[in-house]
Amino acid sequence: MPELRKDPVIGRWVIIASERARRPGNFVDRNDSEIEMEERQCSLCADTQNAIATMPQVFSDSADSSLGDVKVVPANPSSVLESVEFIRSKKGLYDVISGFGAHEVVIETPEHITNMTDLSVPQIRLVFETYAARIQALEKNEQYQFAIVYKNYGVTIRDYAIGHSRSYVVATPVRPLRVKEKLIGAKDYYDQKHACIYCDLIQQELASGDRIVHETEHFIAFVPFAARFLFEIKILPKEHHCDYHLGLRGKEADLAQMMKIILEKIQNGLDDPAYSYVIQTAPFRRTGLYSSKWKTIDRDYHWHIELMPQLTRMAGFEKGTGFYICAIPPEDMAEYLRGVE
Amino acid sequence: MPELRKDPVIGRWVIIASERARRPGNFVDRNDSEIEMEERQCSLCADTQNAIATMPQVFSDSADSSLGDVKVVPANPSSVLESVEFIRSKKGLYDVISGFGAHEVVIETPEHITNMTDLSVPQIRLVFETYAARIQALEKNEQYQFAIVYKNYGVTIRDYAIGHSRSYVVATPVRPLRVKEKLIGAKDYYDQKHACIYCDLIQQELASGDRIVHETEHFIAFVPFAARFLFEIKILPKEHHCDYHLGLRGKEADLAQMMKIILEKIQNGLDDPAYSYVIQTAPFRRTGLYSSKWKTIDRDYHWHIELMPQLTRMAGFEKGTGFYICAIPPEDMAEYLRGVE
Numbered sequence: 001m002p003e004l005r006k007d008p009v010i011g012r013w014v015i016i017a018s019e020r021a022r023r024p025g026n027f028v029d030r031n032d033s034e035i036e037m038e039e040r041q042c043s044l045c046a047d048t049q050n051a052i053a054t055m056p057q058v059f060s061d062s063a064d065s066s067l068g069d070v071k072v073v074p075a076n077p078s079s080v081l082e083s084v085e086f087i088r089s090k091k092g093l094y095d096v097i098s099g100f101g102a103h104e105v106v107i108e109t110p111e112h113i114t115n116m117t118d119l120s121v122p123q124i125r126l127v128f129e130t131y132a133a134r135i136q137a138l139e140k141n142e143q144y145q146f147a148i149v150y151k152n153y154g155v156t157i158r159d160y161a162i163g164h165s166r167s168y169v170v171a172t173p174v175r176p177l178r179v180k181e182k183l184i185g186a187k188d189y190y191d192q193k194h195a196c197i198y199c200d201l202i203q204q205e206l207a208s209g210d211r212i213v214h215e216t217e218h219f220i221a222f223v224p225f226a227a228r229f230l231f232e233i234k235i236l237p238k239e240h241h242c243d244y245h246l247g248l249r250g251k252e253a254d255l256a257q258m259m260k261i262i263l264e265k266i267q268n269g270l271d272d273p274a275y276s277y278v279i280q281t282a283p284f285r286r287t288g289l290y291s292s293k294w295k296t297i298d299r300d301y302h303w304h305i306e307l308m309p310q311l312t313r314m315a316g317f318e319k320g321t322g323f324y325i326c327a328i329p330p331e332d333m334a335e336y337l338r339g340v341e
Numbered sequence: 342m343p344e345l346r347k348d349p350v351i352g353r354w355v356i357i358a359s360e361r362a363r364r365p366g367n368f369v370d371r372n373d374s375e376i377e378m379e380e381r382q383c384s385l386c387a388d389t390q391n392a393i394a395t396m397p398q399v400f401s402d403s404a405d406s407s408l409g410d411v412k413v414v415p416a417n418p419s420s421v422l423e424s425v426e427f428i429r430s431k432k433g434l435y436d437v438i439s440g441f442g443a444h445e446v447v448i449e450t451p452e453h454i455t456n457m458t459d460l461s462v463p464q465i466r467l468v469f470e471t472y473a474a475r476i477q478a479l480e481k482n483e484q485y486q487f488a489i490v491y492k493n494y495g496v497t498i499r500d501y502a503i504g505h506s507r508s509y510v511v512a513t514p515v516r517p518l519r520v521k522e523k524l525i526g527a528k529d530y531y532d533q534k535h536a537c538i539y540c541d542l543i544q545q546e547l548a549s550g551d552r553i554v555h556e557t558e559h560f561i562a563f564v565p566f567a568a569r570f571l572f573e574i575k576i577l578p579k580e581h582h583c584d585y586h587l588g589l590r591g592k593e594a595d596l597a598q599m600m601k602i603i604l605e606k607i608q609n610g611l612d613d614p615a616y617s618y619v620i621q622t623a624p625f626r627r628t629g630l631y632s633s634k635w636k637t638i639d640r641d642y643h644w645h646i647e648l649m650p651q652l653t654r655m656a657g658f659e660k661g662t663g664f665y666i667c668a669i670p671p672e673d674m675a676e677y678l679r680g681v682e
Contacts, residue, residue: 005567009526009538010519014567015666092545093538094566148662178351178663181518185350197350197434204433225435226346226355229660278661306661319570319617319649321489322519325356 004174006095012177015100044107044164069110069123070130075103075168086143086173101172102138106130106149107164114163115153115272117263125256131169131279132245138171139245139284146179146283147171149244154274155310175283182280183294183301190300198302199240211334213265218251219258221307223334228324230312231270231333233262235305242301244281266309269340274310279303345515347436353518356441385448385505410451410464411471416444416509427484427514442513443479447471447490448505455504456494456613458604466597472510472620473586479512480586480625487520487624488512490585495615496651516624523621524635524642531641539643540581552675554606559592560599562648564675569665571653572611572674574603576646583642585622607650610681615651620644 002017087098108127109119116124131149138147151167175183189197202220205211211222213233221235235258241247248255266275281303286294318324343358428439449468450460457465472490479488492508516524530538543561546552552563554574562576576599582588589596607616622644627635659665 007565007567008542009530010522011526012567012569012663012665014569015664016567016670017666017668091566093541094545148664150661172664176662176664177522178661181351181663185352189350200434201349204435224348225432226348226353226357228353228355276660280661308660319619319647321491321517321619322353322522323356323489323513323517324353325358327358329357 001098002100004097004100004172006174008093008095010177013172013174044105044162044166068126070126071107071110072130072134072169073105073107075105097173101144101170102141102147104134104169106134106167106169108166109164112163113165115263115267116151116165117260117267119165119260121253121256121260124259125252127167128248128255128259129252131167132248134169135243135245135281138169141171142285143173144171145173145285146175147281148176148179149279149281150276152274152276155276179280179283183283183297186300186302187294187296190296196240196300196302198236198304202236202238210331213334213337214258214261216254216258218254221258221262223330223337225330227326227330227333228318229308229310230326230328231266231309231337233307233337235259235262235307236302237304240299240302242282242298242303244279244303247303262307265337265340266307269337270309270311275308276310277305277307279305342439343441345438345441345513347515349434349436351518354513354515385446385503385507409467411467412448412451413471413475413510414446414448416446438514442485442511443482443488445475445510447475447508447510449507450505453504454506456604456608457492457506458601458608460506460601462594462597462601465600466593468508469589469596469600470593472508473589475510476584476586476622479510482512483626484514485512486514486626487516488622489517489520490620490622491617493615493617496617520621520624524624524638527641527643528635528637531637537581537641537643539577539645543577543579551672554675554678555599555602557595557599559595562599562603564671564678566671568667568671568674569659570649570651571667571669572607572650572678574648574678576600576603576648577643578645581640581643583623583639583644585620585644588644603648606678606681607648610678611650611652616649617651618646618648620646 002015004013005016006013089096106127108116109123113119135147138144147169149167149169186197205220205222211225213221213223219235219237221233224232224234237247237251266273282297282301286297343356345354346357347354430437447468449457450464454460476488479485488510490508490510527538546561546563554562554564560576560578562574565573565575578588578592607614623638623642627638
């Protein structure tokens with residue numbers, strides 16, 4: 001069974017997946033081109049619609065977890081992890097939790113479309129509504145403290161091989177390090193200024209305009225002032241809300257339009273690069289035990305999307321220090337993307 | 342001029358490099374294969390020894406910065422940044438520092454050898470002694486708070502293209518986020534237990550032995566309990582010292598031997614993968630202004646090396662959350678590497 005392990009110095013949790021198929025010897029013998037051959041038969045495709053039909057739906061009430069053409073299935077069909085009880089233990093200096101939580105695949109379309117850019121705006125809308133429905137459902141499991149949505153397009157050779165446009169929802173009993181840092185940073189700002197730092201950032205970005213890539217009625221997309229990656233983009237709702245699944249209401253069509261435009265700019269302007277996105281939403285369980293620590297989270301945190309084209313590899317310097325080198329000024333990147341149709 | 346910019350929420354500093362040659366249009370037009378062609382003429386090679394001779398030495402006293410065959414030159418020959426004064430300013434919510442510090446290339450050999458594994462143990466020893474000499478020299482500049490050593494082998498297409506075995510020393514006026522997290526984690530542990538967490542980790546790892554890859558008189562190499570990356574390895578000196586350049590004394594030959602053995606295991610066991618390493622050492626300026634905050638750093642922090650083979654790409658989930666998925670149990674990785682000659 002997979003487990004969560006905590007780094008004893010910095011407190012970062014890592015999922016140790018322990019797949020039998022990827023034990024060291026196997027891993028090394030099995031090279032990228034072999035994976036490519038094996039996966040070319042797309043297991044998520046409409047041609048193999050049968051496979052999807054026989055995979056266990058995450059919920060018995062499938063109307064709840066799947067909207068229209070969008071399907072949600074467990075990432076690993078052999079183990080539905082919803083029912084696992086998390087047991088925390090100590091091994092000397094080390095903390096371990098058995099199991100890690102839910103890992104679901106959102107299959108965005110029954111057709112073999114590889115890039116979300118090629119979905120229609122209504123279909124993209126359904127995908128983002130599905131994320132919201134899944135987060136809302138996962139929140140009901142008292143064991144989870146946190147959920148996140150992510151997507152990879154062409155990032156690994158495996159992504160290219162499977163191809164089929166899909167994204168993932170993860171829910172866990174712990175809060176990841178970077179999320180904690182954001183929550184603490186936003187809370188510190190609120191404690192000092194009695195304002196949401198993201199709301200203030202939106203004001204500053206709109207006033208200067210230098211880093212704005214696109215603006216819709218409800219959202220702004222901009223290159224962050226301290227961008228880590230080339231053409232990194234943050235998408236923020238103008239209206240304050242800490243939860244994605246609640247804050248999205250009434251803005252679904254507008255967000256789908258924004259995503260379509262931004263993904264097209266990336267595809268056309270940067271020669272169809274690999275990319276990832278992550279939806280950052282406030283953690284669950286903010287009452288009771290955690291109420292004093294997170295009592296202002298409704299006011300201090302602001303859900304958002306981080307979009308990261310993959311144009312360069314992260315090297316040792318970045319991994320070892322968390323100190324990034326960005327080769328182009330963010331203002332130049334934004335100006336370039338504004339000009340791309 | 343490059344500048345340092347701070348993320349306003351989590352406080353992470355990013356170097357914005359602003360090379361003219363990599364403005365957006367240029368970047369996109371210039372693809373990897375073109376870079377490869379252009380760089381194949383190795384600019385660091387003995388064939389072009391002349392180029393090195395005409396590059397400004399970081400110090401006029403070249404005996405101080407270069408040991409034996411090892412040469413140290415600025416990463417960007419057109420700008421020796423030692424003399425830049427760092428000016429800190431505010432742009433609304435954003436913090437900026439003009440310039441970023443020193444960035445030096447350690448050219449490990451005059452011959453065109455691509456992988457450090459192929460250097461002799463005495464030559465590897467000279468490289469690690471050179472790092473120590475450079476850190477000691479950079480510490481004298483009152484503006485720097487921190488130095489780090491890193492190496493990339495084959496990580497980017499550019500690394501492959503240049504080929505020549507080299508590493509880097511960076512010194513900056515700020516402390517990177519991950520380094521701060523380590524310093525704080527180590528201090529918290531010391532405040533509670535009056536012991537160095539790394540010394541205690543060494544005891545626990547030696548007692549269990551499950552994650553040990555190799556042990557020498559003065560060092561242990563092990564796969565971390567909560568490894569982030571496949572076959573990630575930490576190399577720690579058994580004797581406590583917070584500073585690399587001081588703690589290394591008397592252990593130079595032993596460390597060179599350890600590095601040679603570990604790099605050979607990686608090369609032979611994992612099919613010559615790309616890899617990076619980083620040397621983590623305590624920050625400078627621990628007296629005066631910072632004395633109360635870091636007064637126990639000599640006792641609570643422990644220098645070490647992080648070695649990261651690059652077998653998989655980091656995807657959006659990891660980048661957005663700082664939450665890593667490791668596909669193989671660390672104990673299995675260590676067992677596999679122990680068996681590789």
